[in-house]
Amino acid sequence: MWFILILILFFLSFLETITTLPLVLIVLLYLAIIFKRPMLFALAFFSGLFLDLFLLRILGQSSLFFAIFLVIVLLYERKFEIKTLPFVFIASFLGALFYLLTYGNDYIFVQALVSSVIAVLLFQFVILRIKMSS
Amino acid sequence: MLALSILGKLIWPQSFLEKGVAFLPKTFFGFFQGLPLVSEGDRIKKLEEQNLALISSLVDQERLKKENAALLSQFQTQDVQTLSLLPSKIVGAPGFIPGITTPSNFILDKGTKDFVTVGDSVVVNNNLVGKVSKVSSHLSKVDIVTNPSVSFTARTISGTIGVVKGGGADKITLDNVLPSDNLKKNDLVLTKGDVDIDGVGIPADLVVGKIQSIEKVPTNIFQRAEVKSLINFTKQSIVFIVVGPK
Numbered sequence: 001m002w003f004i005l006i007l008i009l010f011f012l013s014f015l016e017t018i019t020t021l022p023l024v025l026i027v028l029l030y031l032a033i034i035f036k037r038p039m040l041f042a043l044a045f046f047s048g049l050f051l052d053l054f055l056l057r058i059l060g061q062s063s064l065f066f067a068i069f070l071v072i073v074l075l076y077e078r079k080f081e082i083k084t085l086p087f088v089f090i091a092s093f094l095g096a097l098f099y100l101l102t103y104g105n106d107y108i109f110v111q112a113l114v115s116s117v118i119a120v121l122l123f124q125f126v127i128l129r130i131k132m133s134s
Numbered sequence: 135m136l137a138l139s140i141l142g143k144l145i146w147p148q149s150f151l152e153k154g155v156a157f158l159p160k161t162f163f164g165f166f167q168g169l170p171l172v173s174e175g176d177r178i179k180k181l182e183e184q185n186l187a188l189i190s191s192l193v194d195q196e197r198l199k200k201e202n203a204a205l206l207s208q209f210q211t212q213d214v215q216t217l218s219l220l221p222s223k224i225v226g227a228p229g230f231i232p233g234i235t236t237p238s239n240f241i242l243d244k245g246t247k248d249f250v251t252v253g254d255s256v257v258v259n260n261n262l263v264g265k266v267s268k269v270s271s272h273l274s275k276v277d278i279v280t281n282p283s284v285s286f287t288a289r290t291i292s293g294t295i296g297v298v299k300g301g302g303a304d305k306i307t308l309d310n311v312l313p314s315d316n317l318k319k320n321d322l323v324l325t326k327g328d329v330d331i332d333g334v335g336i337p338a339d340l341v342v343g344k345i346q347s348i349e350k351v352p353t354n355i356f357q358r359a360e361v362k363s364l365i366n367f368t369k370q371s372i373v374f375i376v377v378g379p380k
Contacts (some may be wrong), residue, residue, distance in 0.1 A: 014162045
């Protein structure tokens, strides 16, 4: 299972060489909501490292951003129910917005909106699969 | 790790890692460019290439005219510098919608091991693509002329001087043009040249684009024009880095 997740994150790191949409961030958010395991931080670290390597950023910059984002998401878990659509939407929107602002891109607001829609669709798809299997 | 990277202590491990994985984005980007939705028709590609070649010869003709005039008057002899070009493959071009929106930068497969330095200009034919903004041992990052971080002096083909600034999202503006100067629609905008003593910088007479519209407000100190690059940045796969004498 974790091996597949690592492969997915590795593939998404490639994808970010052709699109500025923060796909790795979205998948990490989804994993944080569903699994809530410390292993996620290792995934965030390595996927961030690959991103920095491919996109010629300062090594560790993206890893730090992902780690902070995951900490914030998991902190909110104690106060709110995070397995909900509104939370996924707001968290992915704000996460993507700050990510895009940090790395200076075009169409920041639209991209953040598209990212949150992708995150919601992914979340909805997984919830549907879980319901169908049970 | 971040601190070590900022202090430049991770150059060797970064170089080692890059060497190992640099082929992956290259393969991925090559595969992406080959997709039927992304790859353009041969006819359009041929026409675009012909168009760029014609504009290049127009600029060459203009330069030769000037050189001839200068030689004739014996006051100045303009040395036609032969640019030494390094062909480089694009391994990454992050944009909002891949293949449709203009990327703000390119990642190239050449780095310091190929003598690429920050500030080197990148061209296709005689057209300016952008400026190298970051270099590692095996890769380099190029800020495209539409990127807001790019700014340099330029002139129109009729001699009006101004400053070209990237506006983000496919926009280029020719700013700081005196109101008394004459800007014309469809005039070519060329680089003025800012190569330093080490040979790093943007050479003169590279085509930046064509003037699309002019904004002249009587109350403003300067007039400005919107410029459209002649290069389709989303369709490029190989560009050339102008490497200075090293």
